[in-house]
Amino acid sequence: MPLTDTAVRGAKPEEKPRRLYDSRGLYLEVSPAGGRWWRLKYRFGGKEKRLSLGTYPDTSLRDARDRRDEARRLLAAGTDPAEQRKAEKAAGADRAANSFEVIAREWHALRSKTWSQIHSKNVMDRFVRDVFPWIGAKPVAEITAPELLTALRKLEKRGAIESAHRALQCCGQVFRYAIASGRADRNPAADLRGALEPVKETHRAALTDPGSVAGLLKAIDGYSGRPVTKAALRLAPLLFVRPGELRKAEWSEVDLDS
Secondary structure, three states: OOOOHHHHHOOOOOOOOEEEEOOOOEEEEEOOOOOEEEEEEEEEOOEEEEEEEEEOOOOOHHHHHHHHHHHHHHHHOOOOHHHHHHHHHHHHHHHHHOEHHHHHHHHHHHHHHHOOHHHHHHHHHHHHHHOHHHHOOOEHHHOOHHHHHHHHHHHHHOOOHHHHHHHHHHHHHHHHHHHHOOOOOOOHHHHHOOOOOOOOOOOOOOOOOHHHHHHHHHHHHOOOOOHHHHHHHHHHHHHOOOHHHHHOOOHHHOOOOO
């Protein structure tokens, strides 16, 4: 006789595990400690097997029957439901292992070895704040250009146009790394060329009158900030390099004898 909700709710533990049978192989197993598990007994390949269908009351009688019926459909199609479950778990683990966030962090760990701590932190912060919440959990091979664009549009909406472009550039490098390591086939970031709002050009202050150079040098001599900054300001007009190049310069690159 099939089980009823009343019978399931009233199932009491005994000194030994007991089973309350429903139909088509479904039964409720009650442990001496009071735990209750739904299980399905079936045969596959000439062997008797069992499949766990959940615990009661988290899984109701109706839910357990639905899961039983689904398992029976797999059996009718020649598939072992236990092996099907293992395959699904393995596929889920594979998806998680190849998510955009996992691969982005892997790429970052490799590339950041040659970066400054500040730059490394800025890149990862950009991913955590602006990218991972939207596409981080998705398998990198399944992310489409429209999905990536939707994430970057959120940056545009808050006026962070330059940040959107930088995020796109970083994402593109992650996708290229995923392709090189065999976990993706294409780079959706490449399809977004021209899709973002262009960055507005900003003109930096510059001296255009040669006669003003002397005044600038005097102002540098009178600078009362950090000695390192003052030294950099004095070197800049002599070396004609970019600020970033000057900041990262090494003594081996300076010829003091010339």
